[in-house]
Amino acid sequence: MRAPVTDLPLVFEQANVIAGGVTILDHVSLTLSAGPPTVLIGPNGAGKTTLLRVAMGLTPLSSGRITWNGQERSGSGSDSASKARRAIVFQRPAMLRRSAAANIDYALAGVSAPRAQRIDELLALVGLSGLGSRPARRLSGGEQQRLALARALARDPAILFLDEPTASLDPAATKAIEDIVRAVAARGVKVVMSTHDLGQAKRLAGDVVLLHRGRLAEHGPTPAFFDTPRSDEARQFIAGELLV
Amino acid sequence: MAGETSAFQLVLAGDPGLYAIVWLSLVVSLSAVACAALIGVPFGAWLALTRFPGREGIIVVLNALMGLPPVVAGLAIYLLLSRSGPLGSFGLLFTPQAMVIAQTLLVTPIIAALARQTVEDLWAEYRDELAALDVRPFRRVATLVWDARFSLVTALLAGFGRAAAEVGAIIIVGGNIDGFTRTMTTAIALETSKGDLPLAIGLGMVLMAIVIAINALAWGARRAGEHYAG
Amino acid sequence: MLNRRTFFAAAAIGACIASAPTFAQDNSKDKSIVVASTTSTQDSGLFEYLLPLAKAKTGITVKVISQGTGQALDTGRRGDADVVFVHAKSAEEKFLAEGQGVKRFPVMYNDFVLIGPKSDPAGIKGMKDVGKALTIIKDKKADFISRGDKSGTHVAELALWKASGIDIEKDKGPWYKSIGQGMGAALNTAGASNAYVLSDRGTWIHYKNKDQLAILVEGDKRMFNQYGIMLVNPAKHPNVKKDLGQTFIDYLISPEGQKAIANYKINGEQLFYPNANDAGA
Structure with missing residues (x-):
């Protein structure tokens, strides 16, 4: 797997999302650079998922802009060169009604390289070797999450978004996902993931972003974020208080 | 009852006339379902994925047409195909083709409406995933239809059930011509009118057996497919 | 592109309808x-x-x-x-x-025959004059099934009422049931409701569900059916x-x-x- 970095940094400038009169993202300015994973934290409704969707081009900005290495890329053009190489794993990924291998193959469509070999590599990477012929929807929750990861990675992304990938998993399944995240990040893929689990943020993150009520409350390198938080929100959140 | 015995005797004796009737019934209804699927599935999928003013109206009309009375469909096709009608020059009235057209008209709304519902439900589940994978619109539709295939089989079966059971449309456009456009249902209507109720009942039981057999086959195929594809 | 797709779709559907039953017909x-x-x-x-x-x-x-x-x-x-x-x-x-x-x-x-229940509530069995028989049915308001479908039999029935001096449009009541169906269906209905009905002899002889029905009046010259x-x-x-x-x-x-x-x-x-x-x- 190549480790392309040409799409980064990903920069949000005054990103604003308003839907049905409700402000979901409130003038967020944020730079995501190549390097270790960035972890988004914040209470429910803080805007984590929307931030990821905006980055994927799935939710349009109401105002502000997003640039990839200095360029605006709408993501709606048909020219693949004009598109950011990005992929996402949703919190509850939809499994196509096919085998696990076919789910990966689906994302590989258009790739001319020997696909069977790529599928085997990806299945091995997420620890699903030997399960390729299983119907995807018969896999366990953790296995489905890993298959979704493999499917996203099939697109050879420069940046991979993960929306609460371990939200409903037990510790063993969570560890499996975290190991994959580390392996992927080690290959130079920029991982941006949201989580409710502060321990997970500490274990994985190079930098941490705290969102609260759609606003960027704080963004800093992991040690600094946890040891010397500058904002009240961050202090409360780290202390385990309820941020409302 | 003596009548059932006589119908089953016909079946057992391999009565060629009876087999011709059963065969024509199957060919006409299955052809109509195939044609209706060719029209209804893409149309339903398109309706599921497109938003435009008047769409809700089309859906309401489509759902209403699921209950289109067969005689109305038959009459419409009759007027269309009659020598005095706009398509009269094709000489299709009182042919099996006319029966296929009439049943296609009956079955298409059922398949289209059920396909729309199925595809729309699946679309709600797949939408973000397919958008994130940058899937082009045409492949999107193909993916949804393919992944909904087992539910769509149920829609096709519903269509087949309606086609195989109806008599109102095909007796008008087919004419119930002996050996040419006589199907099980029109034969049942005829035997009833001749007062030969036992034979009519026998034919009805043959029809029921065939419909049940086809449903059982499709059910088995669906179960096997679901097991295989999830 | 879209036009071509539309064309192919139309061609496929046309071919489907045209070809599907061809192997079902041999004559x-x-x-x-x-x-x-x-x-x-x-x-x-x-x-x-x-x-x-x-x-x-x-x-x-x-x-x-x-x-x-x-x-x-x-x-x-x-x-x-x-x-x-x-x-x-x-x-x-x-x-x-x-x-x-x-x-x-x-x-x-062939000829028409007046069919009715064997119990013959109007008492017309064996009469030679169909006009008299119909008049009795009308007077006794015995149930009568009419084809009511503009068929030859229906036309003949109306002519017989007229020949009997009865204006059926005016004189009919709940006893006169116009069903708008074929001969067999009319016989089925008569059999099921103990009613009288006019039938052509051919259908009657071939009819298999006679049960309680029987010919009550026949042979009147006016009942010939050309x-x-x-x-x-x-x-x-x-x-x-x-x-x-x-x-x-x-x-x-x-x-x-x-x-x-x-x-x-x-x-x-x-x-x-x-x-x-x-x-x-």
């Missing part, structure tokens, strides 16, 4: 004609017996659409049949007068297969065809009496 492209006829000729079983004989002689496959006389004539009027073979002389003469038919040939007759056959006018409807149609007509009125009609019997009972030679019939 459509050879010599065949469409004959619009009455339920009585079909329900009496005459065609089942006669058409194979006609085919052996002429090579023509006859596709029969069995309808009421009025509907059969309308099918001819639309040009959807090549030949009409019906039994209501006045309606046939109107059809000719409109220029819809070429020429009317009398073929055969069948005529006409080629639909090719000048009005160019698609009419005039040669094949006329060949079929010629067979029916030939001595051979007439003999075949006379030979059609059920349980030894003759159903139709050929009379093609009776020019006034």
